[in-house]
Amino acid sequence: MAENVVVPTDIILAPNEYGHSAFEHVDQLDFLNDSDGGLPFFHRVESSEVVYQPRRKKAKMVGKYLVGDLLGEGSYGKVKEVIDTVTLCRRAVKILKKRKLRKIPNGEQNVLREIQLLKRLHHKHVVFLDDVIFNDEKQKMYIFMEYCVCELQEMLESAQDKKFPIFQAHYYFKQLVEGLIFLHSRGIVHKDIKPGNLLLARDETLKITDFGVAEEIALHAFDDTCHTSQGSPAFQPPEIANGEDSFPGFKVDVWSSGVTLYNMTTGKYPYDGDNIYKLFNNISKGTYTIPDSIDSVLTNLLHGMLAFTPDKRMSIEQVQLHDWVRKRHPRSLDYVKFPPFKEGLDKHHSMSVMQYLDDLHCPEEEECDEYEEDFHIQQNNGKKPQNDVDDTPIPDPKHKKRKTKSGLLSSCKQS
């Protein structure tokens, strides 16, 4: 009978922090049958001998972009962090599967419309589209955009009472108005303005995103009349809630910006309802209240933006000239900061591509050996050297890494 063994419980039970069992890394588990062919037993292993190693993240390139970690997921697909290996700019990529798009009503059409629009829109407050790559073989589409830290919605959710202090709401709202003035000047109706479609760059510049349901008014159109809307229900104006066939487009964006401002300053919505029918019913009645905590100047602006009929509603230019927008608002200490990334693990929103760069440029030991051998073959005019007669100096590791860089770049998984 073999010696009695103690198996550390952390080996047996606990998958490690990287989600796999220690046995994937440590080869000590040895099943042996005793002489009677009875139960298998284990070799003794001390907990201190167990080495947890994070699984090495495999680098993946899409064109010139090195792909990093997941940033988030929307109904259309995943968004990952990337780095442009030429400009070294930090970017985000939306990865869309054609199969999934076909299942979403107007999915493909919305995405293509968004790409067409964004390609032509260059403004400080509109998310910048860097590149689009199609992979026909994988039936995937990659949309590369400027990297942003978070959505305004995420910030609101992390804030006490789900609202911003007035000076902070003012700071973001002013930028939203500037972005909308630009869009409207280009004949674009966004149609889905809401905190979830407003991103913040690291320097807190606001970026309007998600042009999937936006509409471009025809160049020679008589006015901004629109006929369709697919925006988020809580942000829709009465003319849409009432199901009108046509409505002035730009005033839809004014209304939804008014709801956004209401939400940022009160933590609530002017209209709500348990379901879309009740919500639209409430919107179409046109009765809402503004909490007493809101001062009279802001109340005046909100009433102007949430006017029931589009012709009574302010235009975005009037909004920009309103006293509340032009006024300087004193900073207060209850400033809402960017919420930490990955459930509190990373409050600095650090770049996730570093580990993948590591995979690209610092090969694992066995890879090093392969490249070392390649190096010798190159030095010997294509012949494999005999170790005992070879007097080629072993390349210094730094040199070796530099030499292998291009090889690694091309060997890494391409999409």
Ligand SMILES: Nc1ncnc2c1ncn2[C@@H]1O[C@H](COP(=O)(O)OP(=O)(O)OP(=O)(O)O)[C@@H](O)[C@H]1O
């Ligand atoms: N440019 C970006 N930079 C950084 N993160 C981004 C960027 N764009 C999107 N994200 C992140 O990816 C997540 C998914 O974004 P996406 O636009 O696909 O969906 P969504 O707008 O949140 O939802 P839906 O498309 O369902 O309305 C967002 O919640 C956000 O956290």
